[in-house]
Structures are given as C-alpha cells and as structure tokens.
Amino acid sequence: MKLRRTMLYVPGNNPNMVKDAHIYRSDAVMFDLEDSVAVQEKDAARFLIFRALTCIDYENTETVVRINGLNTPFGEDDVRAMVRARPDIIRLPKTETPEDIEAVDALIGAVEKEAGIEEGSIRLFAAIENARGVVNAYRIAVSSPRLVGIAFGAEDFVTNLNTQRSKEGMELFTARQEILMASRAAGLHAIDTVFSDVNDDEGFRREVTLIKNMGFDGKSVINPRQVSIVHELYTPTIEQINSARKILRAIEEAEKEGSGVAAVDGKMIDKPIVERARRTLELAQVSGIYLDEIDEEVPNAE
Amino acid sequence: MNLIRTGKAGTLESSDVMITVRNNPANDIEIKLKSIVEKQFGNHIRSFVTSLLEQMDVHSVIVDIDDRSALDCVIRARLETALYRAAGIKVFRWEEME
Numbered sequence: 001m002k003l004r005r006t007m008l009y010v011p012g013n014n015p016n017m018v019k020d021a022h023i024y025r026s027d028a029v030m031f032d033l034e035d036s037v038a039v040q041e042k043d044a045a046r047f048l049i050f051r052a053l054t055c056i057d058y059e060n061t062e063t064v065v066r067i068n069g070l071n072t073p074f075g076e077d078d079v080r081a082m083v084r085a086r087p088d089i090i091r092l093p094k095t096e097t098p099e100d101i102e103a104v105d106a107l108i109g110a111v112e113k114e115a116g117i118e119e120g121s122i123r124l125f126a127a128i129e130n131a132r133g134v135v136n137a138y139r140i141a142v143s144s145p146r147l148v149g150i151a152f153g154a155e156d157f158v159t160n161l162n163t164q165r166s167k168e169g170m171e172l173f174t175a176r177q178e179i180l181m182a183s184r185a186a187g188l189h190a191i192d193t194v195f196s197d198v199n200d201d202e203g204f205r206r207e208v209t210l211i212k213n214m215g216f217d218g219k220s221v222i223n224p225r226q227v228s229i230v231h232e233l234y235t236p237t238i239e240q241i242n243s244a245r246k247i248l249r250a251i252e253e254a255e256k257e258g259s260g261v262a263a264v265d266g267k268m269i270d271k272p273i274v275e276r277a278r279r280t281l282e283l284a285q286v287s288g289i290y291l292d293e294i295d296e297e298v299p300n301a302e
Numbered sequence: 303m304n305l306i307r308t309g310k311a312g313t314l315e316s317s318d319v320m321i322t323v324r325n326n327p328a329n330d331i332e333i334k335l336k337s338i339v340e341k342q343f344g345n346h347i348r349s350f351v352t353s354l355l356e357q358m359d360v361h362s363v364i365v366d367i368d369d370r371s372a373l374d375c376v377i378r379a380r381l382e383t384a385l386y387r388a389a390g391i392k393v394f395r396w397e398e399m400e
Contacts, residue, residue, distance in 0.1 A: 015376040016317035043386065044311050047379040050399070055375040081396045114397065 001279075001286050003027045004149065004189050005218035005234045006227045007064060011036040012045035018052045021061070024224035025231075028062035033078050034069075034093050042074045046081050053085035063087040064125065069094055070103050079104065083111040083122055089148065091125040094156065096132040098143035105144040120146060125191075129153035130160040134175045137182035149189035151220060152179050155196070165196075167203055169210065180215050189217040198223040208233045235287040236280045238294055244277035303360045309388025312372075312380035319372035321384045326364045331355055337369035350374060354381055 008026035010017050012033045021029040031052070037045040049065060065087045067078035082090055092104050105124065112119050124146040128134055134157070141150060154172050158164055163171050176192065183190035192211040195204045208219060208230050219230055236244070246264055251274050254262035262269045285291060305325040312320040326332055333348050340347075351365060365381075372380070386394070 014315070014318075015372060016315060019317055019373055019376070044380070044383045047383045048376065050396075051375040051379040051382075054400070056373075077394060081394070084396050084400055115400075 001282050002189075003218075003286055004062070004191060006230045007151070007191055007218065007220045008224065008227060009036070009194070009220060009222045012049050012065075013037050013041050015048060015052075018048060019056060022058040024227045026061065026221065026224075026227045027218065028064050028089075029058065030064040030066055030091060030220070031087070032066045033074070033082075034066050042068070046074075046078060050081045050085045053082075053087055062089065064089040064091050066091040066093055066127070067104075070100070070107070075104075076107065079107045080111055083108055083117065084115050086117065086122070089123045089125050091127055091151065093127045093153070094129050094133070095126040095140055096130065097136055098139045101126055101140055101143040101147065105146055108146065122146070123148045125149045125151055127151040127153050128175075128179055129156035131157070134178050137178045138185060141182040141186035141188055147186070147188055149191055149217070150179050150183045151191040152176060152193045154193035157193075167206075169207065176211065176214060176216075184215070190215070192216045192219045194220045194222045195226070196222065198225065201229065204229060205233065231287070234283070235289065236284045240280055241284050241289070241291065241294055244280040247273060247277040248281070303358055303385060303389050303391075305360070305363060305385070305388040306390050307388055309384040309386070311383035311387065312376075314368060314370060316370050317372055317376065318370055319377050319380050320366075320368040321377075321380045322366040323381075323384045323388050324364050325388075326362045329362045331361065332364045333367065334365070335367045335369065337367070337371070339369070339371050347377065350377065351381060354378060358382075358385060360385060 004027050006026040007028040007030050008024060010021045010029055010031050012031050018031065031049045033045050033049065053063060065082045067082060067090055068074035070076060090108060092100060095101060101124065108122050109119055112122060124144055126140050126147060128137060128150060141147065152175060154165060157175055158171055161171065180190045195207050197203060204226060211219060212233060221227055221230060247269050250262040250264045250269055305323060308322060308324040310322045312318050314320055331352060333351055335344060335347060337344060337347060347369060355363060
C-alpha cells in the first residue's frame with residue numbers, strides 16, 4: 001500500500017526549506033515552481049530545484065514538483081529541466097481538460113526519450129482547481145497512464161465560484177465528491193486541498209477528519225506542524241486494529257466451516273467488512289505500527 | 303559564455319548565497335568571498351566556484367559571493383542563474399547541465 005497522507009508544500013526558491021524538506025517525515029514533498037515563485041525568479045527556482053533533486057538524498061520521501069502550466073512562458077522549460085532531475089512525480093496545476101494532461105504527458109515522454117530515462121517512469125498528478133476541471137474530472141483521471149493521483153486546489157476553486165472558503169466547507173462539497181469519484185473510478189489517489197490557517201489546529205483536525213471519512217487518501221499541507229496531525233488521524237487506533245483482527249479471525253473460522261458470513265458481537269460480517277478490516281491492518285502496518293506488540297486485551301470498538 | 307551585463311541571483315537568507323557576476327576587463331577569474339563559514343569552507347567554496355566557471359567556459363569574470371552557509375548545490379544553482387542572467391541567455395540546454 002502506497003501512502004500519500006501528506007504532501008508538504010515547499011516554495012521552490014527557498015534553499016533553507018528545500019534542503020530540509022524531508023525531515024518532517026511527510027509522505028511526499030512538493031517543490032513549487034508555480035504560485036509561490038515570483039515571475040522574475042522563475043529561472044532561479046528552476047535551477048535550485050534541478051540542483052537540489054540531483055544532489056540531495058530525500059530518502060524514502062516521495063518527491064513531487066509542481067510546474068507552471070504549459071500555457072505559461074515557464075511550463076515547457078520546467079518540464080524539460082525537471083524530467084532530467086528525475087523527481088518521482090510532476091504535478092500539473094490548474095488542470096481543466098484531458099488535453100492538458102495529454103500535452104504534458106507527451107512532453108515528459110519526449111524528454112525521457114532524449115535523456116535515456118525509462119519511458120513512463122516519471123509519474124503525473126493533476127491538480128483540479130476550477131469548475132471546468134471538476135466537470136471534466138473523470139475524463140482527466142483516465143487521460144494518461146502516468147497519472148497516479150488527483151489533487152484538489154480549493155483556493156482558486158472558490159475564486160472561480162465567486163465565493164470564499166468557510167470553516168464548514170459546504171462550498172467545496174460537490175468538487176470534493178466529484179474528484180473523489182473520478183479518482184476511485186480510475187484507480188488513482190485523491191488528495192484534498194490545503195488548510196491555510198496554520199494556527200487553527202482544531203479546525204484543521206475537523207477538516208482532516210471530514211476528508212478522511214469522505215475517502216480521501218491524504219491532504220496537501222503547507223506547514224510541517226500539520227504533518228503529524230494528519231498522520232495521527234490517518235493511523236488506525238488500537239481499538240480499530242483489534243476490531244479488525246476479531247473480524248478476520250471470525251471470517252477465517254466461518255470459511256473453515258464452508259461459510260462466507262460470520263457474526264462478531266451480534267453483527268453480521270461479510271465480504272466488504274472483511275475488506276475494510278484487511279485495509280485497516282495494512283494501513284496500521286505501513287503507518288509504522290508493530291502489530292505484534294499490540295495488547296489484544298484492549299476493548300474493541302467499531 | 304559572454305557576459306554582457308551584471309547578473310545577480312540568490313538572497314541573504316540562511317542557507318542561501320547571493321552571487322553577483324560581471325565581465326572582468328583584466329580577462330581573468332576573480333572571486334571575492336564573504337561567508338559566515340569562511341574559516342571552515344572558504345577554500346572549498348573558491349575552488350568549487352572556479353571549477354564550475356571553467357566547466358561553463360567562463361574565463362573572464364568577477365564573482366562576488368555573499369554566503370550564508372549554502373550547500374554546494376545551492377551555490378551551483380545561484381551561480382548558474384547569475385551567469386545566464388548576465389549572458390542574457392533565455393534558452394537553456396538542460397541536457398548539458400546533467
């Protein structure tokens with residue numbers, strides 16, 4: 001199971017943040033060449049990320065570069081440089097149509113070929129940030145075999161909708177659902193938007209809980225402090241782990257007796273519940289929990 | 303590489319370096335270094351920058367370096383940016399930079 005619970009934004013022209021980007025243990029770091037870089041510094045940021053990616057070992061942290069769109073004077077050069085710097089993923093901002101992805105896919109492929117890099121090895125993330133992108137979400141999701149995920153960008157989205165973000169997030173509900181459905185239907189990861197108020201831990205926790213319960217795989221984060229909060233909320237609790245184990249034991253025993261259905265604590269257990277239990281244990285394991293060390297006497301919970 | 307104007311890149315923030323380059327009428331490489339880690343790394347920075355200049359075919363340049371403990375890859379990126387700006391080059395040959 002590949003974890004993308006957190007994708008940490010790193011402004012592309014800030015050496016101090018670029019060199020330490022991985023020490024906060026986010027699942028991915030995203031070096032930004034787009035909105036956080038002033039137009040007159042685009043060349044400087046591109047050189048900086050090019051050199052950083054080719055000389056700093058970011059260990060197991062997935063490296064992502066947010067390029068400028070191909071409809072800007074900077075996008076093509078970003079792709080030409082970044083493919084040669086070999087990040088794991090290139091993230092295209094403001095994706096509106098499948099053609100946006102097809103164009104960047106073709107350019108990445110051409111540079112991979114020129115550079116002797118295995119074709120298809122650089123993966124793609126599409127960021128959807130306006131109504132047109134949301135409406136085209138599924139067509140975008142299936143537009144390239146390089147795609148591994150879709151990220152939602154809410155700040156541009158609410159501007160496009162002529163509204164603003166609220167703490168409750170009702171204005172984002174449809175877009176989140178559409179992006180999630182498109183991602184799941186295409187077998188991609190879905191990453192939620194940033195939460196900008198870094199001093200509001202309580203509001204941040206509420207939003208992470210909401211998007212986790214909706215089904216998102218993770219969240220873009222703008223401050224290292226937010227990383228551990230997301231990871232904590234995405235890690236199964238001991239109670240959930242024990243409940244999952246009990247379900248798997250019960251179904252194993254039922255299967256021995258030739259049945260696909262079992263009962264645990266008076267509740268019927270069938271295939272989708274078993275699948276969720278397996279996922280809980282897998283998520284616990286990849287989140288770094290040593291399952292063998294968990295005391296099973298702790299009371300169970302759903 | 304022909305430097306047609308002064309080129310500058312970087313900042314004075316921690317872990318960054320500000321590099322200014324301009325053509326040297328004396329037709330030589332001249333490096334003026336100010337660094338918070340000069341005692342420890344001054345010689346290394348001077349020889350690293352000299353070797354990069356040679357690689358980039360720049361033989362006539364005055365380089366002002368104000369270093370705030372930047373990594374080599376940051377020094378390299380800022381030097382490249384300053385030189386390309388000074389040469390007025392806007393088309394980059396990334397295949398030659400790997």
